Amino acid sequence: MTTDLALLTTAAGQWDAAAMKFESVQKDYESQVKAIASDGTWTGQANLVAAPNMRQTHEQYTAAAKEARAIASLLRDAHGQFTDLRGKLKSVVAEAEKDHMRIGDDGRATWTKRDDPAVLHDPDAPAAIAKAEDSWNRRIADAVRAFDDADQGVKLALTSAVQNTDILNGGLNGFNARAEGDIEKVEAREAAELATKLNSTGHLDAKDMAEMQRLFRDNGHDKAFSQTFLNSVGPDGTIQLTNKLTGLAYSDDKSHKQAYDAIQAGLAGTVSTATADTNSSFYDKWHEKLRQAGGKNFGSKTDPLYGYQSFVNLMGYSDHYGKQFLNDLGNDIIATEKKQPGMWTQWRRHPGLDQSDPLDHLLGVMSKNPDAATSFLDPGDSGKNDHLKYLLKDREWPKIATAGPGALVTMDEPTSKLGLGQAIEAAATGHAPLPDGALPNPEARHDQAQARVMHDTVELVDPGSSSAAPANLRRPLANALAEYSTDTHEILSAKTDYQDETGVWSDDGKIKMSVGRDKLLRAMRGLAEDPLAYATLHHAESRHISHELGGLTADAKLHEESNVLDKAGAVLGSYGAIREDVINDERSSAYTSADWKAKVAYHILGGAVTPMTIGPQKFPIGDALQRGVDTWAWAWSNDMKSHADTEANAKIADHYMDADRQMRLMIKGWAADQHISEGDHDGKNIIEDMTGKVMTGSVRGNVQAKNVFK
Incomplete structure (x- = not known):
């Protein structure tokens, strides 16, 4: 010091x-x-x-x-x-x-x-x-x-x-004509030598292991080191190195797994640093070689392991990749799989390989860079970018293949579309996928590209009937759609200019998104197969309604009040129809009716009665988004405290998710904020009148939605 x-x-x-x-x-x-x-x-x-x-x-x-x-x-x-x-x-x-x-x-x-x-x-x-x-x-x-x-x-x-390696020029004791004046380039060459040694011998002693960890730890964010190293080993050598490290960590030398994983993380960081500048000559040459290596089989004929599978698995160790590199790699993988359909079929689970589908895995990595995800999935003004359509409609997703009695048996991968769901959530919202416990912000603003992703996603996931969406898409798509509650509220209420618009447009500086009401209902119904996805949407809508109520004052004009209340009722009536269709669907076997309702209740109340994270911000109880929701949720929560079984909690959920009951409690919360008491005659009349307007809208919305599900 x-x-x-x-x-x-x-x-x-x-x-x-x-x-x-x-x-x-x-x-x-x-x-x-x-x-x-x-x-x-x-x-x-x-x-x-x-x-x-x-x-x-x-x-x-x-x-x-x-x-x-x-x-x-x-x-x-x-x-x-x-x-x-x-x-x-x-x-x-x-x-x-x-x-x-x-x-x-x-x-x-x-x-x-x-x-x-x-x-x-x-x-x-x-x-x-x-x-x-x-x-x-x-x-x-x-x-x-x-x-x-x-x-x-x-x-x-x-x-x-000071070490001369040219015996023809001064011998071993001579001066070094090739002396390097950049520390990072020297270290990159040392790292490349160790990588070559590991690739050829399959082993490094403890000293070399420690040195390799240090080299990546010290230099992973240095451009000169990263590009020099990757130039030295090339994409083939990089893929061989990650395969060796994965094999050692998960099969041959599990006792040193932490050390091998640390080297993988450093190697991934090196890739992200080296590829950050996509306008460099390094990038052009290395990218072209990666294209060649990506489609190459580094396994055997009977147990293939393609370059892109290993390379994207390596990328999962870091999360700081540039937008252009992620987009280029996504385009390359799509081009490769179109030339050789079925190449990602999983014949055997390779230890340490998180996903055998490199495209879906890449989309998961891409979700950590929302701008990259939006760029990759945005159809654009002209609709020329068909990535979203390809992924949601046209692509044949890889399968797991096993040899059964006299026949080949294939099944979906458990992780299939997991990355796609994460990428769509990031692309449509502009932020990374929400962690567990965080709630979408129903009043979020979006740019046109994000809104186009959301619009086309709804259009493409509409099954044309009341059937479930793919399991791994339900929650992330619900998270994304919940952030468009200002739009979905207007679409489901069926009483605004949203009925005359379709697509994405700007209104007084705010980007709006509209799809056909029937399409939206069917898409939401498909997501609602997962009770947590339904709860996410319902809770976000409830906070938006609370926000709308918060804009009313005790002396609001009659038409303003009627419009807000009727639309709120219509939307909650639509949610009721979705709920009924899921519960009454005999094809649904993942949850019993009571279990589904109880899980919805736990999820809604878990976010309503404790301080929450909404998007990147904290909103304490009592915020404008929550005032009406508080009264509803606290009454519901208190009712559930005296019961411990699923059946009882399901019945309580039925009671509190009823549109009329929910809105009566939310209106009481609004009234208390306006110093209107249900205890006096005038206050009671105001609350009853407002609730009546909600009931009118609720019946309309429920009937219209049920007609869609027939």
């Missing part, structure tokens, strides 16, 4: 001066010594012997200058790295000290307020303190390790710079 790093730049200057001296001496040697052997005045046997030695001496002066300048460059590079890393380490220490941590000479953090009276009498304090200290110790250890990794890299580069 106190080392004078400026000495590195001072030394670099001296090495530059040495290089200049070597060049000066070389000029004198060339003019005063070497010239004698070449000007024609000296002939004979002695000249024949001396001339090669003079030429080699002359070349050694060139090599000496090259080596000296490389060392100078390495020292300056080291100074920059060490200065940056020391600054980061000091910053972490300063942050820890602000958090009342004392950092010892050994780098360990100790909380300075252990003896505070409040802490001494808090039984939970020791665990909390230990957790905080461990967190800071990890951060400090990571910063120190980064410094050590860089130091090891400098040592490697300096050692490499």
Whole structure:
């Protein structure tokens, strides 16, 4: 921490001066010594012997200058790295000290307020303190390790710079004419040598393993390292390397799985860094070679393993890939599978291979870059991009094949369309797929590309009848559609300009999306086979209705009030029809009626009565999106607390999901916010009148929706 790093730049200057001296001496040697052997005045046997030695001496002066300048460059590079890393380490220490941590000479953090009276009498304090200290110790250890990794890299580069491997030019003790002045390029070549060794021998000793981890850990985000490494091993070598690492981690050497996975993560990071600049000559050449390797079989004829399968599996270890690279790779995989249908059929599960379908796996990786997902799936203004149609309608999705008695048996992969669902959610919403416990934001805004993805998805998943959507699409598509509640509310209410529009358009700066009401109902019905998907949509709609109610005041004009309430009733009536169709469908066997209702209840209440995450933001109970929902959900939740069986909870769910019951409770929540009491005559009349308007809309929406499902 106190080392004078400026000495590195001072030394670099001296090495530059040495290089200049070597060049000066070389000029004198060339003019005063070497010239004698070449000007024609000296002939004979002695000249024949001396001339090669003079030429080699002359070349050694060139090599000496090259080596000296490389060392100078390495020292300056080291100074920059060490200065940056020391600054980061000091910053972490300063942050820890602000958090009342004392950092010892050994780098360990100790909380300075252990003896505070409040802490001494808090039984939970020791665990909390230990957790905080461990967190800071990890951060400090990571910063120190980064410094050590860089130091090891400098040592490697300096050692490499002074080693002459050209025995014809100065021998092993001569100066290095090929000295490299870039630390990362030296490390990339070292990593490539280790990769080649692993590919050829199938094994690395503990020292080489540790070095390979360090090389990727220290340089995975460096462009020079990444491109130099990938250029050295090529796409074929990269795929062979990930296959070797996967085989070792999951079959041959499971005891070191963590180390192999760490190398895979570093290798994936290297790919993401190297391919970030798609306008480079490196990208063009490497991408073309990847196309060739992607369709190549790296397995056997009876147990094929294609390049794209392994390569995309490797990509799953990182999530920072550029949009263009992801789109290019998606296009390449589609082109490859169209040329050879059925090539992704899974004949045997390869240990460590998450998915045998590289396209679906890539879509999952793509979902972590929403802009890339939108770009890949957006049909565009002209509809020329047919990726979404290909994936939802035209593609023959890979199967699992097994040899049965006298016949070949095929079945769907359990993970089929998992990546597609994630990619559609990201593409239509503009954010990564929501984690468990997070709820869609029903008031979200979208751009035209995102809205086109949502529009065409609804159009394409419409089964034309009341049947289920593919299982792995239901929840992610429900998450996406729930963020279009402002649109679906208007479509299902069947009383707005949405009935006159179709597609995507802009209205006063807001992007709107509309599809046919029948199509939307059938698509929602298909998603609703999964109770959590239905609950997500119903809950989002309830929050939107609450938002609409929040826009009414006690003195709202009659037509404004009637419009809001009638539309709310019509939409909830439609949801009731969807619910009934799912429950009464004898073809549905995944859930019993009671179990389906109970799961809907748990999911809705789990998000309604606790502080929630909506999209990227936190919304506490009492927010405008929640006021009406609170009253409904709290009454429902309290009713369920006294029951513990599924049948009872299903009946309670029926009661509270009834459109009239739900809206009465939500209106009571709105009334309380407007200081209208059901306890007085006028207040009761207002609430009853508003509920009546909801009932009118509910009957209309329910009947119209049921007609669609006939």
